[in-house]
Amino acid sequence: MNTDPVALPIASVERETGLSKDTLRVWERRYGFPVPARDAKGERLYPLGQVRRLVQIKRLIDRGHRPGKLLTLDEGALAALDAPLDAERPEISTRHLDRWMHLVKTHDHEAMQALFRRDLFRCGMSRFVQDIAAPLIARVGDAWARNQIGVFEEHLFSQHLEKLFRSALSGLALNDGRPRVLLTTLSGEEHTLGLLMVEALLTVEDAYPVLLGPQTPVSEIVRAALAKEIDAVCLSFSSAYPVSLATQGVIELRRSLPADICIWAGGYGVKSLRKPPGGVCLIPEFADLFACLGAWRQTRQTDPLPRQGKHTEDN
Amino acid sequence: MNTDPVALPIASVERETGLSKDTLRVWERRYGFPVPARDAKGERLYPLGQVRRLVQIKRLIDRGHRPGKLLTLDEGALAALDAPLDAERPEISTRHLDRWMHLVKTHDHEAMQALFRRDLFRCGMSRFVQDIAAPLIARVGDAWARNQIGVFEEHLFSQHLEKLFRSALSGLALNDGRPRVLLTTLSGEEHTLGLLMVEALLTVEDAYPVLLGPQTPVSEIVRAALAKEIDAVCLSFSSAYPVSLATQGVIELRRSLPADICIWAGGYGVKSLRKPPGGVCLIPEFADLFACLGAWRQTRQTDPLPRQGKHTEDN
DNA sequence: TCAATACTTTGTCCAAGACAAAAATATGAA
DNA sequence: TTCATATTTTTGTCTTGGACAAAGTATTGA
Numbered sequence: 226m227n228t229d230p231v232a233l234p235i236a237s238v239e240r241e242t243g244l245s246k247d248t249l250r251v252w253e254r255r256y257g258f259p260v261p262a263r264d265a266k267g268e269r270l271y272p273l274g275q276v277r278r279l280v281q282i283k284r285l286i287d288r289g290h291r292p293g294k295l296l297t298l299d300e301g302a303l304a305a306l307d308a309p310l311d312a313e314r315p316e317i318s319t320r321h322l323d324r325w326m327h328l329v330k331t332h333d334h335e336a337m338q339a340l341f342r343r344d345l346f347r348c349g350m351s352r353f354v355q356d357i358a359a360p361l362i363a364r365v366g367d368a369w370a371r372n373q374i375g376v377f378e379e380h381l382f383s384q385h386l387e388k389l390f391r392s393a394l395s396g397l398a399l400n401d402g403r404p405r406v407l408l409t410t411l412s413g414e415e416h417t418l419g420l421l422m423v424e425a426l427l428t429v430e431d432a433y434p435v436l437l438g439p440q441t442p443v444s445e446i447v448r449a450a451l452a453k454e455i456d457a458v459c460l461s462f463s464s465a466y467p468v469s470l471a472t473q474g475v476i477e478l479r480r481s482l483p484a485d486i487c488i489w490a491g492g493y494g495v496k497s498l499r500k501p502p503g504g505v506c507l508i509p510e511f512a513d514l515f516a517c518l519g520a521w522r523q524t525r526q527t528d529p530l531p532r533q534g535k536h537t538e539d540n
Numbered sequence: 541m542n543t544d545p546v547a548l549p550i551a552s553v554e555r556e557t558g559l560s561k562d563t564l565r566v567w568e569r570r571y572g573f574p575v576p577a578r579d580a581k582g583e584r585l586y587p588l589g590q591v592r593r594l595v596q597i598k599r600l601i602d603r604g605h606r607p608g609k610l611l612t613l614d615e616g617a618l619a620a621l622d623a624p625l626d627a628e629r630p631e632i633s634t635r636h637l638d639r640w641m642h643l644v645k646t647h648d649h650e651a652m653q654a655l656f657r658r659d660l661f662r663c664g665m666s667r668f669v670q671d672i673a674a675p676l677i678a679r680v681g682d683a684w685a686r687n688q689i690g691v692f693e694e695h696l697f698s699q700h701l702e703k704l705f706r707s708a709l710s711g712l713a714l715n716d717g718r719p720r721v722l723l724t725t726l727s728g729e730e731h732t733l734g735l736l737m738v739e740a741l742l743t744v745e746d747a748y749p750v751l752l753g754p755q756t757p758v759s760e761i762v763r764a765a766l767a768k769e770i771d772a773v774c775l776s777f778s779s780a781y782p783v784s785l786a787t788q789g790v791i792e793l794r795r796s797l798p799a800d801i802c803i804w805a806g807g808y809g810v811k812s813l814r815k816p817p818g819g820v821c822l823i824p825e826f827a828d829l830f831a832c833l834g835a836w837r838q839t840r841q842t843d844p845l846p847r848q849g850k851h852t853e854d855n
Numbered sequence: 856t857c858a859a860t861a862c863t864t865t866g867t868c869c870a871a872g873a874c875a876a877a878a879a880t881a882t883g884a885a
Numbered sequence: 886t887t888c889a890t891a892t893t894t895t896t897g898t899c900t901t902g903g904a905c906a907a908a909g910t911a912t913t914g915a
Contacts, residue, residue, distance in 0.1 A: 234881090234898095234899090235898090235899075236898075236899090245866075245867080246898095246899085247867055247868075248865085248866060248867085250900090250901090251865080251866070251867085252865095254901095254902080255864095255865085259548040266874065266875075266899080266900095267873090267874095267899085267900070268874095268898090268899055268900075269899085269900090272768065283543075284876070291864075291865085291909080291910095292864085292865070292866095293863090293864060293865080332764075332767055332768070334768075335751070342589040375763060376751070376756060376757060376762055377760040377763050377764040378755065379762075380724075380752045380753045380760075380764075381750075381752060381753075381764070383753060384751050384752060384753045387706075387753075388706065388710070388751075390707075391702075391703065391707065391710065392706065392707035392709075392710025394703075394707075395707025395710055396702070396710075409695070411555060412555045412556060412558060413555055413558075415730070424646065435649070435696075436699050436703075437692065437695045437696060437699060438695045438696075438698060438699045441691060441692065441695060442555075442556045442595075442691060443556065444556075445690055445691040445692040445695075446692075448690060448692050448694075449647075449696070452647055452692070453647070453649075470551060470555055473549075473551055473552060473555075474552070474555060474671070477552060478550075536758055549868095550867095550868075551867080551868090559865095560897080560898080561868085562897070562898055562899080563896085563897060563898080565868095565869080565870085566896080566897070566898085567896095569871080570896085581868085581904090581905070581906075582868085582869075582904095582905095583867090583868060583869080583905095584868085584869090606878080606879090606895075607895080607896065607897095608894090608895060608896075664856090798888085
């Protein structure tokens with residue numbers, strides 16, 4: 226009686242791919258792909274194959290390709306574009322990540338937990354996040370998108386990673402460092418793992434993170450920032466979050482927030498953004514977080530004049 | 541200084557209120573509210589006042605009111621609906637809880653964290669959950685529904701409670717106890733705190749909780765239960781979760797799950813259920829969890845034959 | 856090489872109609 | 886009464902094709 230869905234309605238495809246319903250419909254009209262089947266009601270039903278291809282296309286768009294090109298390509302040409310990235314991606318210990326993926330697929334949570342601890346103590350929080358946790362999350366997300374693992378395996382993995390970070394954090398005393406950074410996501414973005422990783426990094430870097438949890442409306446972020454005397458607001462966007470919503474939300478936040486409070490926007494969701502909205506720092510990789518942190522400390526801890534200013538600002 | 545936006549485009553309103561663009565447009569067409577202004581392009585611009593009212597309406601809908609009624613009401617009648625939730629709540633040991641609520645309202649998270657720890661060590665996990673955490677969550681939820689506190693205060697409170705439970709749990713070794721209980725919620729139910737509290741209680745009671753996180757589809761719950769050799773599946777329902785969805789989901793789960801795996805359904809969301817669907821235990825209060833646990837152990841811990849008497853070796 | 860211009864691509868918005876799932880209400884039986 | 890079933894209303898999501906501006910690309914001129 227198990228109902229394996231062979232095709233998804235448009236709302237599900239929107240969620241799975243991060244492409245808006247409008248975009249899906251206009252692509253069909255303009256480029257002739259995707260061409261979903263229709264149910265009795267005349268509504269679109271996207272076969273899983275097309276959904277997978279859409280995910281692949283979305284990934285390529287985020288990497289800088291243009292939709293008009295991609296959508297006219299056939300299966301093979303698409304795969305050809307997908308491959309060369311693998312070569313350039315720094316293959317940090319693929320072997321080790323493979324071992325991890327095996328544990329995820331076999332949902333062996335005891336072994337997972339043990340390996341988490343071992344890896345964390347072996348390479349330290351900062352390297353653990355950048356070299357293991359972040360790429361692993363990406364791979365698990367990928368595997369899920371390709372239907373190689375189920376919801377259950379993904380959930381179990383997330384929960385154990387979350388457990389690890391939280392227990393690591395509970396062992397760290399929080400001293401009154403600077404900057405004070407508010408961590409949250411905009412409404413609609415549910416993923417908390419990114420925030421937890423940032424919290425961990427900030428803690429070991431002697432900053433003062435304030436974790437607000439996911440899905441805070443802009444107006445409430447502003448209230449929180451003022452009440453807790455925040456220096457910077459850090460937002461996290463997963464790859465599924467619509468880019469347009471992200472940029473619009475960030476711009477709105479920038480408008481509503483005092484100019485002396487920085488905005489840092491991170492996560493896979495901002496990788497596709499070429500140029501940041503004015504007054505916002507992009508953090509596509511965790512390494513960039515350290516850059517932001519350093520920049521903030523330099524401008525605030527020394528005098529307020531910007532060092533590398535091109536213009537002679539004081540006349 | 542910075543131009544305070546006096547009106548928001550439809551995408552922003554979707555993000556802030558959680559109402560889809562389609563819904564916003566169809567409400568305007570059907571009920572005559574909201575009536576946004578238009579920009580030069582003819583696109584909707586929602587004044588902040590209307591956005592606030594939409595947020596209020598959404599909250600009332602989540603509480604069970606119907607859109608058709610709410611949208612024809614004026615300002616005053618709407619506010620009147622926001623108040624009268626008072627009478628029905630039992631007021632337990634209010635003095636201490638009042639102190640708590642004060643911390644929540646002043647969002648003093650350092651003091652919150654400290655008081656959490658103190659209370660937990662003073663009265664032990666089991667009493668802490670039943671006498672402090674659970675009623676406090678109810679009161680905070682209430683206060684939020686009545687607009688006495690904002691999203692920001694509610695988020696901060698939840699995060700710190702979660703942090704507390706997770707750090708307490710990370711200190712407890714998990715031994716191979718029985719029953720093995722799978723903890724999760726059905727799709728649509730996002731709240732994790734209930735699961736964490738159950739995890740804490742089960743751990744101190746020498747059971748073996750497997751936390752799967754929120755929003756698992758029924759079919760995946762079944763997969764997980766079989767793979768992890770689960771004895772009981774425990775679901776949590778917050779008060780916001782529609783009762784009909786809850787019963788339907790539970791019934792479906794009961795159908796798909798082997799008969800020897802128990803189903804325990806807990807949380808505020810099941811309090812209104814008079815009679816449980818066949819083969820399902822209801823846990824409206826945390827105290828009932830202990831009853832379920834005891835019952836399971838009595839039937840299973842002796843040998844597989846349904847023998848009522850205790851073993852002689854104990855006496 | 857760089858900046859300003861003109862052209863192309865692309866995502867979002869709009870309108871009004873349609874329909875089924877959910878909720879409320881009515882009806883009948885134990 | 887209380888429960889189960891049928892009927893009506895409510896309500897959110899999906900449909901179509903057209904329009905438009907912002908972002909991206911190509912072209913031009915210094």
